[in-house]
Amino acid sequence: MKAHAAEAALDYAESGMILGLGSGSTAEIFIDRLGKALKAGLLSDIRGVPTSSMTERAAQAAGVPLIPADQASRIDLTVDGADEVDGRFRLIKGGGGCLLREKIIAHASDRMIVVIDETKLVETLGAFPLPVEVDPFAFTITAKKVFDALRASGAPRADVALRRRGDGPAPFVTDGGHFILDCECGELPNPEDTARRLAAIPGVMEHGLFIGLARTVIVGEEDGAEVLEI
Numbered sequence: 001m002k003a004h005a006a007e008a009a010l011d012y013a014e015s016g017m018i019l020g021l022g023s024g025s026t027a028e029i030f031i032d033r034l035g036k037a038l039k040a041g042l043l044s045d046i047r048g049v050p051t052s053s054m055t056e057r058a059a060q061a062a063g064v065p066l067i068p069a070d071q072a073s074r075i076d077l078t079v080d081g082a083d084e085v086d087g088r089f090r091l092i093k094g095g096g097g098c099l100l101r102e103k104i105i106a107h108a109s110d111r112m113i114v115v116i117d118e119t120k121l122v123e124t125l126g127a128f129p130l131p132v133e134v135d136p137f138a139f140t141i142t143a144k145k146v147f148d149a150l151r152a153s154g155a156p157r158a159d160v161a162l163r164r165r166g167d168g169p170a171p172f173v174t175d176g177g178h179f180i181l182d183c184e185c186g187e188l189p190n191p192e193d194t195a196r197r198l199a200a201i202p203g204v205m206e207h208g209l210f211i212g213l214a215r216t217v218i219v220g221e222e223d224g225a226e227v228l229e230i
């Protein structure tokens with residue numbers, strides 16, 4: 001299903017484009033197919049801006065030319081995955097721990113296409129634990145503020161847990177040197193309000209609610225892909 005979505009997204013890539021390359025398994029399938037299209041001469045003069053070190057490695061392996069993010073003056077199109085998508089194309093992202101860089105690149109792009117399998121479509125966001133990227137400094141204070149913000153915005157619960165690296169005790173550290181708080185919230189009654197409250201906390205670098213960024217969602221199904229637009 002993920003491959004069907006990723007392959008359908010290739011139709012939107014055009015020669016000469018600067019592409020934001022998202023992170024995660026679905027984005028990596030897109031990168032693989034993009035590399036194949038470049039090798040086959042179906043596309044040319046594409047340059048990718050990776051949203052994580054994992055994506056950078058995947059793009060190098062696929063033969064997709066890259067430019068560092070700080071040298072990209074514009075981004076035509078970003079293709080990225082998501083952990084949840086609701087009917088208004090509000091997203092939860094950050095399952096892979098790359099949400100700050102993913103949001104910087106999505107926000108800078110003329111267009112964002114989200115590639116998901118059909119299990120990611122939800123009526124209400126919140127079954128997937130909301131990732132919040134925080135500065136390690138005083139992160140327990142920030143975690144308490146995150147708890148308060150989630151409860152104040154009507155989340156039925158707010159179990160805030162520091163993400164660990166694998167099964168060990170060491171914290172997971174993002175490419176930017178931050179920690180991730182995974183927040184089990186239950187269904188979020190007002191994601192915009194949740195996003196506003198989280199963004200107002202000084203130690204929060206970014207949260208995993210992506211609102212107003214995606215215009216196209218490609219949903220991979222068993223036998224193809226459906227393109228949804230708003």
Ligand SMILES: O=C(CO)[C@H](O)[C@H](O)COP(=O)(O)O
Pocket residue numbers: 022023024025026027080081082083092093094095096097098099102
């Ligand atoms: O937000 C992300 C990484 O931070 C990913 O896009 C999200 O977790 C979806 O991943 P996958 O395509 O592997 O299901």
